[in-house]
Amino acid sequence: MILILRSGATQEQIDHVIEHVEALGFAAHLSQGTHRTIVGIIGDEERLRHAPLKAIAGVADVLPVLPPYKLASREAHPQDSLVDVSGVAVGDGHLAMIAGPCSVEEPDRMDRIAEAVRASGANIFRGGAFKPRTSPYAFQGLGEDGLKILQQVGKKHAMPVVTEVTDPRNVAMVAEYADMLQIGARNMQNFVLLTEVGKSQRPVLLKRGMSATVNDLLMSAEYVLSQGNPRVILCERGVKGFDNATRNLFDVASVALVQQLSHLPIIVDPSHATGRPELIPACARAGLAAGADGVHVEVHDCPEVAKSDGPQALLPAQYDELMGQLRGVAELLNKKLPDSQLSRT
Numbered sequence: 533m534i535l536i537l538r539s540g541a542t543q544e545q546i547d548h549v550i551e552h553v554e555a556l557g558f559a560a561h562l563s564q565g566t567h568r569t570i571v572g573i574i575g576d577e578e579r580l581r582h583a584p585l586k587a588i589a590g591v592a593d594v595l596p597v598l599p600p601y602k603l604a605s606r607e608a609h610p611q612d613s614l615v616d617v618s619g620v621a622v623g624d625g626h627l628a629m630i631a632g633p634c635s636v637e638e639p640d641r642m643d644r645i646a647e648a649v650r651a652s653g654a655n656i657f658r659g660g661a662f663k664p665r666t667s668p669y670a671f672q673g674l675g676e677d678g679l680k681i682l683q684q685v686g687k688k689h690a691m692p693v694v695t696e697v698t699d700p701r702n703v704a705m706v707a708e709y710a711d712m713l714q715i716g717a718r719n720m721q722n723f724v725l726l727t728e729v730g731k732s733q734r735p736v737l738l739k740r741g742m743s744a745t746v747n748d749l750l751m752s753a754e755y756v757l758s759q760g761n762p763r764v765i766l767c768e769r770g771v772k773g774f775d776n777a778t779r780n781l782f783d784v785a786s787v788a789l790v791q792q793l794s795h796l797p798i799i800v801d802p803s804h805a806t807g808r809p810e811l812i813p814a815c816a817r818a819g820l821a822a823g824a825d826g827v828h829v830e831v832h833d834c835p836e837v838a839k840s841d842g843p844q845a846l847l848p849a850q851y852d853e854l855m856g857q858l859r860g861v862a863e864l865l866n867k868k869l870p871d872s873q874l875s876r877t
């Protein structure tokens with residue numbers, strides 16, 4: 533920790549700062565320049581993280597040396613993490629290709645969509661059974677019945693499943709059916725929920741909040757990691773922008789930045805980031821090119837009757853074409869994409 537003192541700090545204040553630091557059990561290293569005095573605090577920074585050092589008279593600023601997300605940081609863990617989602621490796625060169633409808637719908641439709649996306653090379657199937665909706669009158673999801681459908685369809689098509697959990701009271705129940713728990717953008721800072729999924733043994737797909745900074749995202753990941761659950765995959769799904777031409781603002785730079793700051797895998801979700809099917813392929817390619825560890829896409833076989841997010845869904849044939857393009861990008865980057873079971877001409 534570094535303390536920068538005010539330009540007019542008196543000798544009495546400087547002496548007090550040093551006494552205070554030493555009384556806390558740390559060594560202080562004084563550095564006096566012509567205009568400013570700096571005090572370096574030597575010792576375990578974590579023990580001082582929440583101390584009100586800025587309140588000491590004469591202190592202008594407090595600069596931590598280490599990031600506050602010590603478990604999520606690259607310093608703590610220089611190697612890329614690899615997360616095992618029921619047999620599907622994600623991170624460290626392995627790509628998660630997550631696809632499926634926004635909401636879990638009737639079994640036959642789920643079966644058709646799963647079959648199609650699996651054939652195109654998806655390796656994780658998605659669908660929300662608990663939907664966080666802006667309107668209380670909009671479709672809220674099928675609940676536990678939806679979880680049963682999702683689990684059954686995932687098993688039939690040999691794909692692990694990911695689904696959102698919105699309520700700390702439902703974590704144990706959702707974890708019974710799902711291979712990975714999704715924390716949605718609206719709940720990224722629901723700290724009680726983060727603590728609960730941290731206690732569960734399931735991998736967690738943590739989506740960036742729509743107004744969250746990269747630091748906020750990594751601090752939320754820290755909540756999960758600090759509970760002893762190391763299996764966290766981050767997801768860039770766009771942040772609020774000023775231009776409603778796209779649903780959100782796809783922050784592709786955050787992917788590259790997160791990979792500098794953290795060892796955790798990060799995937800992109802161009803469906804929620806753009807809200808426009810015609811923009812999804814370009815943003816998916818850009819995400820992979822920026823270093824993302826996977827792509828999350830909403831797919832529906834009849835978007836005009838979808839229970840939620842129909843206007844942004846790709847048709848199975850469009851998803852198949854996109855997967856062909858992503859295979860090319862992955863090859864350039866020497867990353868592993870699951871094989872397609874469709875013959876492509």
Ligand code: PEP
Nearest residue numbers: 634716717718739769804
């Ligand atoms: C979803 O995945 O369907 C969803 C609601 O996503 P987000 O939390 O990113 O809006």
Ligand code: MN
Nearest residue numbers: 634830840841
């Ligand atoms: Mn959705």
